[in-house]
Amino acid sequence: MLRIEGLRRSFGGVAALEELDLAVADGEVMGLIGPNGSGKTTLFNVITGVHQADTGRVLLREEEITRSTPARIVRQGIARTFQNLRIFQRMSVRENVWVAQHSLPGVGPMALMSNRSAAERARKAEVDRLLDAVGLADRRNVLAGSLPLPDQRRLELARALVRSPALLLLDEPAGGMTPAETAEMAALIRDFAVPGRTCIVIEHKLDLISTLCQRLCVLNFGRKIADGEPGRVLEHPEVLEAYLGRDAVNA
Ligand SMILES: Nc1ncnc2c1ncn2[C@@H]1O[C@H](COP(=O)(O)OP(=O)(O)O)[C@@H](O)[C@H]1O
Ligand SMILES: [Mg+2]
Missing domain, CATH: 3.40.50.300 (P-loop containing nucleotide triphosphate hydrolases)
Known part of the structure; x- marks a missing residue:
């Protein structure tokens, strides 16, 4: 590999x-x-x-x-997490994963606006699936910066995994x-x-x-x-x- x-x-x-x-x-x-x-x-x-x-x-x-x-x-x-966390403190937990997902190739600004497309619904479901898997589903709407450190590290992991x-x-x-x-x-x-x-x-x-x-x-x-x-x-x-x-x- x-x-x-x-x-x-x-x-x-x-x-x-x-x-x-x-x-x-x-x-x-x-x-x-x-x-x-x-x-x-x-x-x-x-x-x-x-x-x-x-x-x-x-x-x-x-x-x-x-x-x-x-x-x-x-x-x-290739995806990575950082020793010094690189999450967006002033965005919600869910937005942090969503933004990572929208930096993917083929997911441009048009996709952000076409909120109701099937592809966009699938991406939102993927965000929720990842947050659920890392144990942050119940905190998806809180500001990332307000999470304790272990949860910030879980969030970084979710962000890295959006790219599969x-x-x-x-x-x-x-x-x-x-x-x-x-x-x-x-x-x-x-x-x-x-x-x-x-x-x-x-x-x-x-x-x-x-x-x-x-x-x-x-x-x-x-x-x-x-x-x-x-x-x-x-x-x-x-x-x-x-x-x-x-x-x-x-x-
Ligand atoms: N951006 C940088 N500018 C200058 N020196 C750096 C930089 N990144 C790493 N170093 C130096 O390279 C060496 C290895 O650092 P680093 O890879 O961060 O080590 P580790 O992650 O094993 O603690 C250290 O001496 C560090 O000071
Ligand atoms: Mg290091």
């Missing part, structure tokens, strides 16, 4: 990604971990065309998307959540967001990673230091040192 070859991206003198190679198979759910600043979000930004790669290639289903625009990459089936993306990139979907909220989010992603899709999840919380991912990739200073089955990866000495700190290795 996704192949990355020799990817490199620097900011000023800082190499955020260095010579990164990565392949994710169709239907695979991969966890991406690593210390703060190790290049995880940068990888999502390069895949989605927000940042250009300095060198290297990104291929989706063997088609090169390295120089594609963000809009084109969305059309090709083939590849879903989740950037810390349980960021700032309590353990109980994290467990709920993990179940939601596992049961609803991920089936039938390929997914990369950036997350520090190992309970979420271990319920979701068959595979774990670890970055440190923009380089891949481990990649494989989670149990094995988490025993890797370099991973323990980079990710959990020296104390964890000595403990």
Whole structure:
């Protein structure tokens, strides 16, 4: 589904990604971990065309998307959520999903005006179905900005899924959540967001990673230091040192 070859991206003198190679198979759910600043979000930004790669290639289903625009990459089936949420605070929950849906190709301003068309009714039904699935049906008319953080993250997930993306990139979907909220989010992603899709999840919380991912990739200073089955990866000495700190290795 996704192949990355020799990817490199620097900011000023800082190499955020260095010579990164990565392949994710169709239907695979991969966890991406690593210390703060190790290049995880940068990888999502390069895949989605927000940042250009300095060198290297990104291929989706063997088609090169390295120089594609963000809009084109969305059309090709990649969707993401953001570590720092990108929802419209002053719109209602429902409008947030509706707007995401209307940024789809083929759904222009005319569709917005032809409110009574069968296609538009189908889209509204889809919005309600998504809100129901992420557990926000009863809050569909409240302002998105008034939702507590875990619900804002659920809303972002609903927005990403309107595209029925083939590849879903989740950037810390349980960021700032309590353990109980994290467990709920993990179940939601596992049961609803991920089936039938390929997914990369950036997350520090190992309970979420271990319920979701068959595979774990670890970055440190923009380089891949481990990649494989989670149990094995988490025993890797370099991973323990980079990710959990020296104390964890000595403990
Ligand atoms: N837009 C940017 N401008 C300058 N430096 C950036 C930018 N984005 C990321 N970086 C730098 O790249 C490195 C990797 O950052 P990031 O990908 O956000 O790490 P992570 O998501 O793993 O915490 C950091 O040193 C960060 O400061
Ligand atoms: Mg990040």
